[in-house]
Amino acid sequence: MSEHKPSAIDPAALPDAVTRYLDAHRAHDTVSAVAAFTGDASVVDEGRTYEGADVIEKWLNRSASEYTYTIRLTGAQQTDGTHFIATQHLEGDFPGGVVDLHYRFTLRDGRIERLVIEP
Template identity: 65%
Template sequence: MHDNQPHAITPDTLPETITRYLKAHRTHDTATAITAFTRDATVTDDGATYEGTAAIEQWLSRSATEFTYTIELTGAQQTDAAHYAATHHLEGNFPGGTIDLHYRFTLRDHLIERLVIAP
C-alpha cells in the first residue's frame, strides 16, 4: 500500500540520525546535533528558515538558551523511507507555557536534509 499517508511508528524505530539529533537537541549538545544534517540542509522554525550547517548551528545554539523547557517525545510517524515526523510536548517559560510541536524530517543519504518544526 503506497498512499503516502503517514502511519504511526514507535519512537524507538525512528532512524538513528533523527534519534541522534533529537537526543542532542534535548541535551543542548549542538556539536552532536549538527552532525545529523547534510551540509546544504534547511531548518524552518518559528517562521524563519536557516540554510546550511553554519546557520543551523547558530539556530541550535540560540534555541538552547532562549527559554528553559522540558521536552517529551510523545509520538512518531513515517510516510516513506525519507519522510518522518516526531511529535514533542514542551513545557517551559516561553509564551503560552505548553505546546505540542511536530518535527517533520526529510532524509537524504541517512542525514537530515530538511526539518520543519511547527505546531
C-alpha cells in the same frame, strides 16, 4: 513532499539521524545535533528558514539559550523511506508555557536534509 499518508510507528523505529538529533537537542548538545544534518540542510522554525550547517548551528545555540524547557517525545510517524514526523511535548518559560510540536524530517543519505518544526 510525499503523497503517502503518515503511519504511526514506535518512536524506537525512528532512523538513527532523527534519534541522534532529538537526543542531542534535548541535551542542548549543539555539536552532536548539527552532525545529524547534511551540509546543505535547511530548518524551518517559527516561519523562518535556516540553511546550511553554520546557520543551523547558530539557530540551535540561540534556541537552546533563549528559554528553559523540557522536551518529551510523545509520538512518531513515517510517511515513506525518507520522511518522518516526531511529535514532542515542550513545557517551559516560553510564551504559552506548553506546546506540542511536530518535527517533520526529510532524510538524504542517512542524514537530515530538511526539518520543519510546526504545531
